[in-house]
Amino acid sequence: MDAADSLQVIVGAGPVGTALAVRLSREGKRVRVLTRSGRDTGIADVEFVATDASDPEQLTAATSGAQVLYNCANPGAYQAWEREWPPLAAAFLTAAERTGAVLVTASNLYGYGPVSEPMNRSTPLRPSDHKGALRTRMWHDALAAHEAGRVRVAEARASDYIGPTLPVGNGLLAMYADATLAGSTARVFADPDQPHTWTAIEDVAATLSALGQNEKAWGSAWIVPSNPPQTVRQVLQALHTEIGLAEPRLQRIPRWVLRTASPFVPLVREVVGVLYQFDAPFVSDGSETTERLGVPPTAWTDVVSETAAAWHTRARGEGRAGA
Structure with missing residues (x-):
């Protein structure tokens, strides 16, 4: 498939979604950013569309023809997570299944809970608060759908942004x-x-892009490389x-x-x-992401x-x- 025909759909125009849109556009891909307002933030050659991503019908329609669907959504304050994340996560899985787009999610390290050694891809998820438990459930649901052959998914887990x-x-x-x-x-x-660990926003975007394009990365969560x-x-x-x-x-x-x-x-x-x-x-520890997917910090x-x-x-x- 020609790069220009490889539609990439990004939900969210925060720091990560914006950095990813710029990166993918510079790589010559066709990029569509979905937000509630649809406001054009001025990124060259990027299309902005008003969409309620928690509505599976709207999200499916806006994702039609996409090669990859990137979940860079940010429901807002922590207090809103339990209310807003479940319908969002369900809509992403529905849209990915209906359109065939690979679903790549920007996530964090909350699911690991307190740790005594560096977190890597083998570290078990042991959340200690409801936010970590919620992100863990979201990943388990996505992974179950992947393993059932309904969707193809990957997740990028980053530490606090800088x-x-x-x-x-x-x-x-x-x-x-x-x-x-x-x-x-x-x-x-x-x-x-x-x-x-502090994770550069640009490195989150680079990891998301790599996960979307490399089928060897699908079906797994990856730690974003950091300094x-x-x-x-x-x-x-x-x-x-x-x-x-x-x-x-x-x-x-x-x-x-x-x-x-x-x-x-x-x-x-x-x-x-x-x-x-x-x-x-x-x-x-995102060294495995660097070694296997070629994403350095x-x-x-x-x-x-x-x-x-x-x-x-x-x-x-x-x-x-x-x-």
Whole structure:
């Protein structure tokens, strides 16, 4: 099949969906991005279509003729996951089965729960909160459909994102940096000195693309290749050094304060459920993805350089009151 005729359908125009659309378009593929609004974000040669992806009929119609269907959807705040993810996941499987498109999902590491060693493709899923349990169920449903011969699926599992396009509300690191790069003190929710894997958004897109095009990857989940782990403090220091700022100021919020607030602030309650990722080393190993699918992580120096410039501009633009 000619590359130009290989329609690739992406659901979601967040940082990952956008990066994937740019990558696939540059590879000469025909790309269609589905969002609720259908707003054209200005990516050259990419079609934008308004679609309710949780409606299997709409999603099937919008996916007709596609070679690959990429699930880069983001239902929003953690509190909405239990309500919004199940119909979305079911619609993706229905559309993939009806159209014959390969279903490739952008996922995370929540399903592994607390770990004592680096996560790889052999690490068992042992979720410790409802978000991880939900993502685990979604994968098991997709894998069961694959093994039954109804669909072809693959999943890319990434750690916390880093990259110039990551919004402040889409990760703790971005939120901390938004404070420190504006000269304020970042109030951190957990130990800032535990090793942690950070995954470049561009590497998520590269992995998704590889999974969609390589039939040897189907029927399995893959860890997105990332650079060696860095603590929160080390990453913030690197960002500050890149743009010539003094050391970042961090202040840890006592856990008892967070637990006290949890019953009254739903978002805090959800965040507390995944803080195990920062209470101890939380490291992923995507070397098998690199070796078998040819996806290396972006050089850390490039990630830091591009991210620091973008986040510093954003932090200065929004401004912050002194801590």
